[in-house]
Amino acid sequence: xxxxxxxxxxxxxxxxxxxxxxxxxxxxxxxxxxxxxxxxxxxxxxxxxxxxxxxxxxxxxxxxxxxxxxxxxxxxxxxxxxxxxxxxxxxxxxxxxxxxxxxxxxxxxxxxxxxxxxxxxxxxxxxxxxxxxxxxxxxxxxxxxxxxxxxxxxxxxxxxxxxxxxxxxxxxxxxxxxxxxxxxxxxxxxxxxxxxxxxxxxxxxxxxxxxxxxxxxxxxxxxxxxxxxxxxxxxxxxxxxxxxxxxxxxxxxxxxxxxxxxxxxxxxxxxxxxxxxxxxxxxxxxxxx
Numbered sequence: 001x002x003x004x005x006x007x008x009x010x011x012x013x014x015x016x017x018x019x020x021x022x023x024x025x026x027x028x029x030x031x032x033x034x035x036x037x038x039x040x041x042x043x044x045x046x047x048x049x050x051x052x053x054x055x056x057x058x059x060x061x062x063x064x065x066x067x068x069x070x071x072x073x074x075x076x077x078x079x080x081x082x083x084x085x086x087x088x089x090x091x092x093x094x095x096x097x098x099x100x101x102x103x104x105x106x107x108x109x110x111x112x113x114x115x116x117x118x119x120x121x122x123x124x125x126x127x128x129x130x131x132x133x134x135x136x137x138x139x140x141x142x143x144x145x146x147x148x149x150x151x152x153x154x155x156x157x158x159x160x161x162x163x164x165x166x167x168x169x170x171x172x173x174x175x176x177x178x179x180x181x182x183x184x185x186x187x188x189x190x191x192x193x194x195x196x197x198x199x200x201x202x203x204x205x206x207x208x209x210x211x212x213x214x215x216x217x218x219x220x221x222x223x224x225x226x227x228x229x230x231x232x233x234x235x236x237x238x239x240x241x242x243x244x245x246x247x248x249x250x251x252x253x254x255x256x257x258x259x260x261x262x263x264x265x266x267x268x269x270x271x272x273x274x275x276x277x278x279x280x281x282x283x284x285x286x287x288x289x
Contacts, residue, residue: 003211010049010215015273017053017216018060018223020239021180022161024053024216025191027242027269029156030107030249034262039099043090043156044204045212047195052213053220054161054191057184060224066181068174074139075146075182076189079160082150083194087201090155104250107156110163111247117166118240141171146186153187154194161187162243169236176232181224226276229283242268 009031017024025046032042061067093099145167149160161183168179198204227235245268249261 003207006208006211007215010053010212011219012215012269012273013049013212014053014056014216014219015223015226015276016242016269017050017161017184018057018220019180019226019272019276020161020223020235020242021057021165021183021187022239025050025153025156027246027265028212030246030253030265031262034249034253034258034265039103040090040094040198040202041205043154044195044198044202045209047153047191047198048204048206048209049212049216050187050191051195052209053216054184054188056217056220057224058181058188060221061177061181061184061227064177064181064224064228066177066227067185068178068182069185071142071168071172072182072185073189074142075149075164075186078143078146079150079153079186079190080193082147083154083190083197086151086154087194087197091201103156104254106152107250108247110152111243111250114162114166115240115243115247117170118236118243145171146190149186150190150194153190154197160190165239166236169232176230176235177227180227180235222280223276226280229279238272242272 013024013027029042029046149163153160164183165179168174249265252261
């Protein structure tokens, strides 16, 4: 029964992964912390899970031709370098007892910033859309995004997608679909490097991770497909609200109300699942022309 719940959890979170391009760790890490995993256990399990969700999501977005491969490779490669810098920092935090304080506070700061970026009103729609063929594109921004995502991926146990997606939208004028797809492709490299680093130095609960991934294989595909039926602005708003709910759950945990936080995060995850599945079923029921 316990492992069936992990499969359902993997499916539910991966719907968000495929739809938002976040890899899944953004939601899974807080959930594992809320149910009693240590920060190191939660981070390593989330990284393993994120590899599975990202690969499934990339396959779906590849078929829809949403991935900007040059950007994904640059972000992923620079992120890999950053993961190797981050691991000693995490180990130092844990050995000195700072991990249970610093990790949640860093989470809250980032979630607050990106919730604002996703929910603030656009000042017109006169930005020039991203053009992968243009010689004027500055790839230093991609490197910067990759380094930040890689460092925080290993520090917080997330794929880095919750950082990559809003930054690609804000600073490169990616559409939400392009940002989600490119994020998932870059995240595979980042989380793989981070996970290998953890696996070499810490025992990993592979059984739990594989049950989570089993559910994610299907959820990621459905979430990715759902991006075709939403406007970019709608995806941004839903992602912004996800950041806010995740912030709320972590704040509640700090006040020893972890059960309430888990319920809040679970309710939003279930809402998104039902919302996306309903939209997919409606589209499938419509006669093709």
